Amino acid sequence: MPLCPGTPTPAHSTVTETHVITTTGLTKVYRSRGREVTALDGVDLHVREGEVYGVIGQSGAGKSSLIRCVNLLERPTSGTVTVAGQDLTALAGRGPRAGKELRQARSRIGMVFQHFNLLSSRTVQDNVELPLEILGKSGKERSRKALELLDLVGLADKAGAYPAQLSGGQKQRVGIARALAGDPKVLLSDEATSALDPETTRSILALLRDLNRQLGLTVLLITHEMDVVKSVCDSAALMENGRIVESGTVSELLATPGSELAAALFPLDGEASGEDRTVVDVTFQGESATQPVISQLARTYNIDISILGAAIDTVGGLQVGRMRIELPGRYEDNVVPIGFLREQGLQIDVLGHESVLVKEGAK
Amino acid sequence: MTWSEMQPLLEQACWDTLYMVGWSTLIAVVGGLPLGILLVLTDRGGLLQNLVANKVIGQVVNIARSLPFIILMVALMTFTRWITGTTIGVEAAIVPLAVGAIPFFARLVETAVREVDHGLVEAVQAMGGNTWTVVRKVLVPESLPSLISSTTTTVVALIGYSAMAGTVGAGGLGDIAIRYGYQRFETGLMWITVAILAVVISLIQFAGDYAARSLHRRGAHAGPAPKLRLLKAAS
Numbered sequence A: 001m002p003l004c005p006g007t008p009t010p011a012h013s014t015v016t017e018t019h020v021i022t023t024t025g026l027t028k029v030y031r032s033r034g035r036e037v038t039a040l041d042g043v044d045l046h047v048r049e050g051e052v053y054g055v056i057g058q059s060g061a062g063k064s065s066l067i068r069c070v071n072l073l074e075r076p077t078s079g080t081v082t083v084a085g086q087d088l089t090a091l092a093g094r095g096p097r098a099g100k101e102l103r104q105a106r107s108r109i110g111m112v113f114q115h116f117n118l119l120s121s122r123t124v125q126d127n128v129e130l131p132l133e134i135l136g137k138s139g140k141e142r143s144r145k146a147l148e149l150l151d152l153v154g155l156a157d158k159a160g161a162y163p164a165q166l167s168g169g170q171k172q173r174v175g176i177a178r179a180l181a182g183d184p185k186v187l188l189s190d191e192a193t194s195a196l197d198p199e200t201t202r203s204i205l206a207l208l209r210d211l212n213r214q215l216g217l218t219v220l221l222i223t224h225e226m227d228v229v230k231s232v233c234d235s236a237a238l239m240e241n242g243r244i245v246e247s248g249t250v251s252e253l254l255a256t257p258g259s260e261l262a263a264a265l266f267p268l269d270g271e272a273s274g275e276d277r278t279v280v281d282v283t284f285q286g287e288s289a290t291q292p293v294i295s296q297l298a299r300t301y302n303i304d305i306s307i308l309g310a311a312i313d314t315v316g317g318l319q320v321g322r323m324r325i326e327l328p329g330r331y332e333d334n335v336v337p338i339g340f341l342r343e344q345g346l347q348i349d350v351l352g353h354e355s356v357l358v359k360e361g362a363k
Numbered sequence B: 001m002t003w004s005e006m007q008p009l010l011e012q013a014c015w016d017t018l019y020m021v022g023w024s025t026l027i028a029v030v031g032g033l034p035l036g037i038l039l040v041l042t043d044r045g046g047l048l049q050n051l052v053a054n055k056v057i058g059q060v061v062n063i064a065r066s067l068p069f070i071i072l073m074v075a076l077m078t079f080t081r082w083i084t085g086t087t088i089g090v091e092a093a094i095v096p097l098a099v100g101a102i103p104f105f106a107r108l109v110e111t112a113v114r115e116v117d118h119g120l121v122e123a124v125q126a127m128g129g130n131t132w133t134v135v136r137k138v139l140v141p142e143s144l145p146s147l148i149s150s151t152t153t154t155v156v157a158l159i160g161y162s163a164m165a166g167t168v169g170a171g172g173l174g175d176i177a178i179r180y181g182y183q184r185f186e187t188g189l190m191w192i193t194v195a196i197l198a199v200v201i202s203l204i205q206f207a208g209d210y211a212a213r214s215l216h217r218r219g220a221h222a223g224p225a226p227k228l229r230l231l232k233a234a235s
């Protein structure tokens, strides 16, 4: 299937079944001046090796708290964090300060920030060299590595510039180069594109995607924009009030009836044209096509089907189609045709009838 | 008084002032910089949070800062004698000057370091840096323009204090202005001294501002311009 230019390459798995980031029962309670805020409430997260994993949620849902707990910038109140087989919570110790082992583990986890956090007193190259200085690398090795990374992110000609002389997108590229300096297996990104315009956002996401593909880098990213998840993520989780309420690979989510994430990833419009009508969302993935199925349905049951909306899109590198159709008559009159559609292996969501299904199930 | 009479006096006075202010600035920076940084690190939410230590250091700094210099000089006499073996002369004046300037400079350092974006500190922590790395690679270099402005402010303040050091026979420009100008009505000499002081202070201020601004120009995060901060610090 041909891809539009600029569309990230589809998910050809560098993804393995090994989990590189695992959190179990992660809880974070902030206490300040007698007030308690539960930012994380028992979060179990499993990020597989080589995937781009997006965590999405509204402001205050606890996304930043989650990602900051992964490298223990924030101490979890309870629960464990394991990164690349190492239990970081066990390394943390009791005091507020990070011990040597935790610091070493952190140096193998890259992190990029919403506001880039580049040192204004250092040139671009010196910013990228900073993690290598911390690792105690020699001057020669540092500059070789820094230039190599700047080349990788497409900024080889800006090595001598100061951050103040760069655009937002360029600054974030420097941030990404810096995060890669310690050869991390894992990259954490907290709203890395939220301060950028849509076009720059796309180019940064494409870069992250390429790095994920080329280096087998596992990326955990936090965002509040559905488009970010849609364009780069293999898997996603939805956070609400400190909990993960939905999670899975993009295709799993799309195959989950009533999934909020799936609906948001792939919105469909179209209202029923009258009272006694049944509106059905049909979702198909990959090569299957609805066209013959719909005409077959019309012929077999001799009903008029109107198409209210339809779209084909790439979600997380998967071709996904969705169609909203309207059948005459109430849900009760359409049980047979809907059953027919289900038999064809299509995912069917009947709008406004989850309650009916539940009631039927209860009988 | 003729110029040939005044010249050696003025020359000696310039050297004395330079000597006193130079040494006391050096000591103030060496002592005040870590103290100021410590004030930030030990504060609530700081990397070395220790509220008791923070309160103690803060109080000591406040008390030392609020004492008029002339009283500090008298109060420190025993200490001065213990260090320099005497309580008069240029060396003896350096001790109270430095002791007075350390907390003054420390507060300016504290203000400057507090303005460093906390995100930068986190970035270095995320790379695996420890507190010392944060101080060396982030807090000091990122606040350098402000630290230079703070040093300028301290030098100018020390030139003012050093005039009072004349009371312990330390000499210097301020001392000449008082002894000859005020006590012996040598107005000519006094005005020359005042002119020299004005020129010296302007030069220092100019050089300091220039250094701070040229460092500042490349930085985006470093907060308000050094000029503004100087005014704030002086008031």
Ligand SMILES: Nc1ncnc2c1ncn2[C@@H]1O[C@H](COP(=O)(O)OP(=O)(O)OP(=O)(O)O)[C@@H](O)[C@H]1O
Pocket (backbone or CB within 6 Å): A030, A031, A032, A037, A038, A039, A057, A058, A059, A060, A061, A062, A063, A064, A065, A066, A224
């Ligand atoms: N240091 C802190 N002290 C006290 N409360 C905090 C702290 N950090 C976060 N919180 C609270 O924890 C909750 C979750 O915050 P968090 O920053 O993780 O949300 P978020 O999902 O990242 O939101 P946003 O999209 O706005 O960045 C919020 O209610 C917030 O007020």
Ligand SMILES: [Mg+2]
Pocket (backbone or CB within 6 Å): A063, A064, A065, A191
């Ligand atoms: Mg956040």
